[in-house]
Amino acid sequence: MKLVPSQEETDLRGMLRDLLAAECPTTLVRALREPGADRFPAPLWKSLTAAGVLGLPFAEAYGGADGRLDDVATYLLEAGRALAPSVVAGTLGFGIAVDRLGDDALRGRVLPPLCAGELRGTVALADPGDAHDVRPRLSARRDGDGWRVSGRLEHVADADVVDRVLTTAAVDGRTLAVLVDPRAEGVDVTPLEAMGGPGQFRMLLDDVPVEEVVDAVAVDDLRRVSHTIAALRCVELVGVAEEALRRTVAHAGSRHQFGRPIGSFQAAQHLVADMHIGIQAARLSALAAVAALGRGELAVRESAVARMHATVAAKRATLDAHQLHGGMGYVLETDLHLWSERARVLSSLDGSADTAAGWLAEEVGLVHD
Amino acid sequence: MEFELDDDQRAWLEEVRDFLRTHVTPELRAELAEHDLEFKGGEVAAFRRAIGEKGWFGLNWPVEYGGLGLGAVHQHLLMSEFEYWGVPGPDLTVTSVAPMIMRHGTEQNKAEFLPPIARGEMICAVGYSEPDAGTDLASLRTRAVLDESTGEWVINGSKIWNSGAQRSTHEWLCVRTDPDAPRHKGISVIIVPIDHPGVEIRPLIAWSGYRTNEAFFDDVRVPATNLIGEVNEGWRYITGALDLERGALTNAGDLRRSVEDLVELARKPRADGRVPADDPVAVRRLAGLVADVEAATLMGYEAASLLAEGTIPTVEVSTEKIFTSELRQRIADTAMDLLGPEGLLAHRNPEAPLAGAYERLYRTAPLLRFGAGTNEVLRDVIAQRGHALPRSGR
Numbered sequence: 137m138k139l140v141p142s143q144e145e146t147d148l149r150g151m152l153r154d155l156l157a158a159e160c161p162t163t164l165v166r167a168l169r170e171p172g173a174d175r176f177p178a179p180l181w182k183s184l185t186a187a188g189v190l191g192l193p194f195a196e197a198y199g200g201a202d203g204r205l206d207d208v209a210t211y212l213l214e215a216g217r218a219l220a221p222s223v224v225a226g227t228l229g230f231g232i233a234v235d236r237l238g239d240d241a242l243r244g245r246v247l248p249p250l251c252a253g254e255l256r257g258t259v260a261l262a263d264p265g266d267a268h269d270v271r272p273r274l275s276a277r278r279d280g281d282g283w284r285v286s287g288r289l290e291h292v293a294d295a296d297v298v299d300r301v302l303t304t305a306a307v308d309g310r311t312l313a314v315l316v317d318p319r320a321e322g323v324d325v326t327p328l329e330a331m332g333g334p335g336q337f338r339m340l341l342d343d344v345p346v347e348e349v350v351d352a353v354a355v356d357d358l359r360r361v362s363h364t365i366a367a368l369r370c371v372e373l374v375g376v377a378e379e380a381l382r383r384t385v386a387h388a389g390s391r392h393q394f395g396r397p398i399g400s401f402q403a404a405q406h407l408v409a410d411m412h413i414g415i416q417a418a419r420l421s422a423l424a425a426v427a428a429l430g431r432g433e434l435a436v437r438e439s440a441v442a443r444m445h446a447t448v449a450a451k452r453a454t455l456d457a458h459q460l461h462g463g464m465g466y467v468l469e470t471d472l473h474l475w476s477e478r479a480r481v482l483s484s485l486d487g488s489a490d491t492a493a494g495w496l497a498e499e500v501g502l503v504h505d
Numbered sequence: 506m507e508f509e510l511d512d513d514q515r516a517w518l519e520e521v522r523d524f525l526r527t528h529v530t531p532e533l534r535a536e537l538a539e540h541d542l543e544f545k546g547g548e549v550a551a552f553r554r555a556i557g558e559k560g561w562f563g564l565n566w567p568v569e570y571g572g573l574g575l576g577a578v579h580q581h582l583l584m585s586e587f588e589y590w591g592v593p594g595p596d597l598t599v600t601s602v603a604p605m606i607m608r609h610g611t612e613q614n615k616a617e618f619l620p621p622i623a624r625g626e627m628i629c630a631v632g633y634s635e636p637d638a639g640t641d642l643a644s645l646r647t648r649a650v651l652d653e654s655t656g657e658w659v660i661n662g663s664k665i666w667n668s669g670a671q672r673s674t675h676e677w678l679c680v681r682t683d684p685d686a687p688r689h690k691g692i693s694v695i696i697v698p699i700d701h702p703g704v705e706i707r708p709l710i711a712w713s714g715y716r717t718n719e720a721f722f723d724d725v726r727v728p729a730t731n732l733i734g735e736v737n738e739g740w741r742y743i744t745g746a747l748d749l750e751r752g753a754l755t756n757a758g759d760l761r762r763s764v765e766d767l768v769e770l771a772r773k774p775r776a777d778g779r780v781p782a783d784d785p786v787a788v789r790r791l792a793g794l795v796a797d798v799e800a801a802t803l804m805g806y807e808a809a810s811l812l813a814e815g816t817i818p819t820v821e822v823s824t825e826k827i828f829t830s831e832l833r834q835r836i837a838d839t840a841m842d843l844l845g846p847e848g849l850l851a852h853r854n855p856e857a858p859l860a861g862a863y864e865r866l867y868r869t870a871p872l873l874r875f876g877a878g879t880n881e882v883l884r885d886v887i888a889q890r891g892h893a894l895p896r897s898g899r
Binding site for chain 2: 137138139140141142145206381385388389396397399400401402404405406408409410412413416417418420421423424427428431437438440441444445490493494496497500501502503
């Protein structure tokens with residue numbers, strides 16, 4: 137145990153921060169939210185691909201960087217700060233799911249183009265509001281050598297800009313993991329009008345031909361992947377919270393009232409300190425969860441703890457940021473709401489702190505049914 | 506960042522646990538339950554000797570000072586484990602006074618004081634606060650004047666919250682040596698044997714039943730060489746020691762045990778037949794405590810990792826101290842809510858759940874929220890040192 141970032145982690149984080157500062161300004165974040173905008177951030181995608189971000193956790197044989205899941209967490213800390221478009225993290229999560237659930241042949245087909253930035257994906261493996269609930273939402277039927285699936289998926293991220301959705305379907309009492317092409321015939325993709333702007337979709341599937349990832353997938357294998365993606369999003373929440381805190385400190389240090397910076401008032405400093413404390417708890421527990429999942433553990437306990445801290449810290453940091461910015465942070469032109477909405481969106485997806493408390497209660501033997 | 510214990514750390518933890526399994530006897534537990542640390546020459550004294558024989562009072566000190574040369578992470582793991590077991594481990598003398606002597610003391614200071622501390626023979630009470638200098642420690646007034654004719658410091662004044670003085674051999678005493686210098690500049694640290702003429706210790710009993718003391722110094726004379734490091738440089742030494750003290754006081758070992766015990770209790774019927782864990786609200790609160798203990802543990806690991814790198818992690822330790830002390834109150838309050846009227850049964854009442862541990866915890870917990878730096882001042886520290894916000898007027 138050594139909870140100090142290594143030089144490599146520090147270097148990677150610095151590189152990503154510089155890259156995102158240059159290529160992912162809030163003007164881009166806002167532009168992607170405009171009605172009718174092309175939601176694919178092509179120049180940013182190209183830069184991130186060139187920097188090796190999309191291949192971070194994958195084997196060199198597939199064009200990846202052979203890194204650890206922790207490296208993906210490092211990206212997500214910065215992605216959270218910069219509000220990087222979710223299709224990047226989504227594609228990384230999709231790749232991780234293929235890597236963990238698929239066989240060599242599938243990895244060989246999916247991961248090389250993914251690492252090269254030529255294939256984008258997302259997953260729909262769990263209840264959108266409960267990462268632990270991996271019961272399939274779709275049903276499957278045999279069609280010759282292949283499968284067709286039907287049903288409905290809610291809150292699928294970036295279904296408009298991805299090439300594949302990895303999801304599950306029930307067949308004869310077992311679970312099948314499959315790849316869906318969201319542009320295939322029989323798929324109806326509808327944008328959801330929701331907080332955070334466009335980016336979440338309802339998918340209606342009517343007898344859609346799909347590619348098999350694995351038949352009779354084990355619940356724990358699905359949960360491991362689902363919790364991995366959820367834990368990474370906890371790290372993203374930490375990044376969101378860190379940036380809200382940074383902006384707040386900058387504002388409070390420069391804004392003068394009653395003849396002194398408002399950041400010199402103890403009441404303001406204590407809000408800042410509480411943001412800091414919450415973020416510390418969130419950062420450490422989210423990174424601990426990623427580390428445990430990276431070692432291949434199911435890590436329900438760590439995942440629950442991470443979610444319980446990360447959601448609370450990020451909501452608190454953003455809402456207290458509004459409090460300390462006052463009207464200056466409430467108007468849209470100062471952008472603060474972009475972080476506040478991201479914090480709230482990521483606190484609902486995968487499950488709230490209360491939902492995660494339920495996972496934890498079961499882990500420590502407090503619930504029985 | 507590495508979250509898993511490495512082989513060396515795991516082996517160390519196993520060694521500590523082996524020691525505790527051997528030496529934490531029913532007799533020791535019984536003495537602690539009845540007398541806390543106040544029974545002279547009994548099981549606690551024998552337990553301390555056993556710790557001393559392992560060399561664990563100087564476990565993180567360099568070998569040249571009679572230590573084992575192990576790191577801050579080893580110390581943290583040991584302290585957390587002792588706290589988890591509810592037994593006294595290395596105290597402030599070892600964890601905060603000695604490191605400051607090593608860092609700042611003269612060669613004579615080191616030679617004179619470190620070996621007896623390592624053997625567990627020299628125990629210091631920490632003399633900081635005064636009746637009119639609490640959180641605002643730099644306004645302390647206890648004076649030391651050098652008598653040039655005898656080469657002795659002559660000390661006059663009084664200290665308060667002088668915990669453990671009744672069990673200590675020495676005072677680590679913070680005194681004003683230059684009354685004309687700015688507040689923080691004229692302060693020094695002097696070691697004073699507690700049995701010296703002119704030292705008087707009077708008990709003060711706290712809400713928790715804990716004994717602390719007032720200490721009075723009336724023309725107390727000690728050799729000039731008892732001054733630690735350099736004259737008028739003491740503020741740096743005590744703030745450094747306070748950071749270490751906060752780190753040592755705030756490991757989450759005892760909290761982990763409290764929460765584990767509470768989860769266990771909550772699954773059993775109370776005297777009135779109700780099972781607390783049948784109530785989803787109670788379960789939600791317990792899950793919150795479990796999650797908080799995990800975060801507190803990680804904060805402790807982080808502070809220890811930074812200490813091992815050679816920095817004094819003031820902001821991280823302040824964060825950990827605030828978080829754990831406020832968590833301790835939440836645990837006590839949740840426990841008493843979950844246990845209902847039965848939870849009121851007093852500490853040491855054999856009818857009480859866990860012998861009234863939570864009833865006492867409710868009374869103990871306030872101490873660490875204001876002690877060793879109030880959480881309010883530590884929040885200022887986080888904002889000002891961690892985020893460079895301007896100093897407040899307070």
